Amino acid sequence: MITIEKIYAQIHHFFHDYFSINxxxxxxxxxxxxxxxxxxxxxxxxxxxxQIADNYGRLLCNNFNEPETHLFLDKVFANDHINNFHFVDIxxxxxxxxxxxxxxxxVLKLTxxxxxxxxxxxxxxxxxxxxxxxxxxxxxxxxxxxKEILFNFNSKNSTASGITHDTELGTTLLSTSIDEYFVNFxxxxxxxxxxxxxxxLDIMKGGRxxxxxxxxxxxxxxxxxTEKHFSLEEVRAELGPTYSxxxxxxxxxxxxxxxxxxxxxxxPNNDTFIYLLPK
Numbered sequence: 001m002i003t004i005e006k007i008y009a010q011i012h013h014f015f016h017d018y019f020s021i022n023x024x025x026x027x028x029x030x031x032x033x034x035x036x037x038x039x040x041x042x043x044x045x046x047x048x049x050x051q052i053a054d055n056y057g058r059l060l061c062n063n064f065n066e067p068e069t070h071l072f073l074d075k076v077f078a079n080d081h082i083n084n085f086h087f088v089d090i091x092x093x094x095x096x097x098x099x100x101x102x103x104x105x106x107v108l109k110l111t112x113x114x115x116x117x118x119x120x121x122x123x124x125x126x127x128x129x130x131x132x133x134x135x136x137x138x139x140x141x142x143x144x145x146x147k148e149i150l151f152n153f154n155s156k157n158s159t160a161s162g163i164t165h166d167t168e169l170g171t172t173l174l175s176t177s178i179d180e181y182f183v184n185f186x187x188x189x190x191x192x193x194x195x196x197x198x199x200x201l202d203i204m205k206g207g208r209x210x211x212x213x214x215x216x217x218x219x220x221x222x223x224x225x226t227e228k229h230f231s232l233e234e235v236r237a238e239l240g241p242t243y244s245x246x247x248x249x250x251x252x253x254x255x256x257x258x259x260x261x262x263x264x265x266x267x268p269n270n271d272t273f274i275y276l277l278p279k
Contacts, residue, residue, distance in 0.1 A: 004029065006060050006061045007061075010058075010061040010063070011023070012026045012057070012058055020250070020260070026054075026057060026058075027053075027054035027057075030053040030054050030056055030057075030060070031053045031054055032053075033048070033050050033053050034050055035050055036048055036049055036050055038129065039060065040062070041059055041062060041064075041096070041099060042062065042064075042099075042100065044099050044100075044126075044129075044130050045126070045129040045130055046059070046094075046095075046099055046122070046125075046126055046129070047121070047122050047125040047126070047129070048060070049094070049118055049119075049121055049122050051118045052094070052116075052118045052119060052122075055093055055094045055119065056094065059094075059096060064096055064100070065096060066096070066263070067250075067252075068248055068249065068250045068251065068252050068262075068263070069097070069193070069219065069248065069252075069263055070097075070100060070252075071251070071252025072219070072248055072252045072253075072254075072265070072276075073087075073097070073100075073101065073191070073193075073219075074252075075252070075275075075276060076191060076217065076273075076276065077101065077104050077106045077107060077191075078106075079106070079275060080106065082106065082189050082272070083105070083106045083108070084108045084188055084189055085104075085106055085107045085108060085188075085189050085190075085191055086107075086108055086109045086110075086111070086185060086188040086189065086190050086191070087101055087104075087107050087109070087110045087111075087190075087191045087193070088110075088111045088112075088113075088178075088182075088190060088191070088192045088193070089110070089111070089112045089113070089193045090113045090142050090192065090193065090194045090195070090196060090203060091113065091114065091142075091162075091194065091195040091196040091197070092112035092113060092114040092119070092123060092137070093114060093116075093119055093195075094119050094122040094123065095112060095114075095119075095122060095123045095126050097112075097193060098110060098112050098123060098126055098127075098132075098135060098137075099126050099130070102126075102127070102130065102132040102134065102135040103130070103132060107134070108134065108188065109134050109135075109136070109188070110132075110134060110135045110136070111135075111136050111138065111181075112135065112136070112137050112138065113137075113138045113140060113141070113142050113176075114137065114138075114139065115139055115140055115141045115151055115173055116153060116161055117139070120137060120139050123137045124137060138176070138181070140173070140174065140175060140176045141163060141173055141175045141176075141196075141199075142175060142176055142177060142178065142181075142196070142199070142203050142206065143163060143175035143176075143177060143199065143202055143203065143206055144177060144202040144203070144205040144206035145175070145177050145180070145206055146174070146175060146176055146177060146180050147174070147175055148172050148173070148174055148175075149163050149170075149172070149173055149174075149175045150163065150164050150165065150166070150167065150169070150170025150171065150172060150173075151163055151164065151170055151171050151172075151173045152164040152166065152169045152170050152171075153171060161197070162196055162197030162198060162199060163175075163196070163197075163198070163199045163202075177203075177206030177207065178192075178203065178204075178206050178207025178210050178211075179206060179207055179208065179209045179210055180206075182207075182210055187214075188214070189214070189216070189272070190210070190214055190216030190217070191216060191217045191219075192207075192216050192217070192218045192219065192220075193219045193220075194218065194219070194220040194221065195220075195221045196221070197221075197225060197226070198225060198226045198228065198229030198230070199229070200220045200221060200222070200226060200229075200230065200235075201229070201230035201234055201235055201238060204218070204220075204235070204238050204239065205238060208238075211239065215242065215268035215270055215272065216268070217265070217266070217267060217268070217273055217276075218239075218243075218265070218266040219248065219263055219264070219265050219266075220235075220263065220264055220266070221262065221263055221264075222235075222261050222262075222263070222264045223261055223262050232245070232258075232264070235264075235266070239266055241269070242268055242269050242270075243266045243267065243268055243269065244266070244267050244269060244277075245264055245265070245266050245267075246264065246265050246267065246278065247259075247261055247263075247264055247265075248262070248263040248264065248265050253278065254267075254276065254277070254278045255278055256278070
């Protein structure tokens, strides 16, 4: 049965990468798998947790779900002049980025935030299976401060789980913030990846002090879901004139066309990340 899922995941990958089409049915097939097992993804080991099968997408056929972001991060971390990168993955889910960068020679530390218990099982197993020594998983949501928040554990589509204001859908959790958690780490070069189904702007607000002091690179999700919660102009106003924002293209390159947006990249206007600017 798993062979069928892998073949369909490969077909899904082909249509996504070459035609930008997400053909239906992959999640349905993955949910038919009723056992846990360990598989290889780009030479590393990952647990398949059948309780959250639809989170895996194309990973099962050895393809990343967000290849363009990996291509871009490969360029970010290829700079040997900066060997103290602290990579922070907020909304890590099952950890395809944790798996890819936990042992990168230029990543000093990797911190992943993920409040969902089943996803955390996968993250912790990735650390154990691959003997990652510089990776920490924080089982908390990130917000604009330390407070009680409502978190929607979406049982039908856990990849769409996130902070909510709906008291009927939400479970009360205690959040943290960038400024609270990283108060003693401001001397490191941060790279933030934020994928939180609409809470991206609030998370930046909760990291205002660190952002002003450390000028991190920030990759954040901005699409038809997140734009219901905040606008690009609000992000520009929050980050201020010290940042320029670009669209992350499917090729892993940056542009300013802002069409069919999925991920955006905020680059500080200093010399640190000048090598990433579009030419």
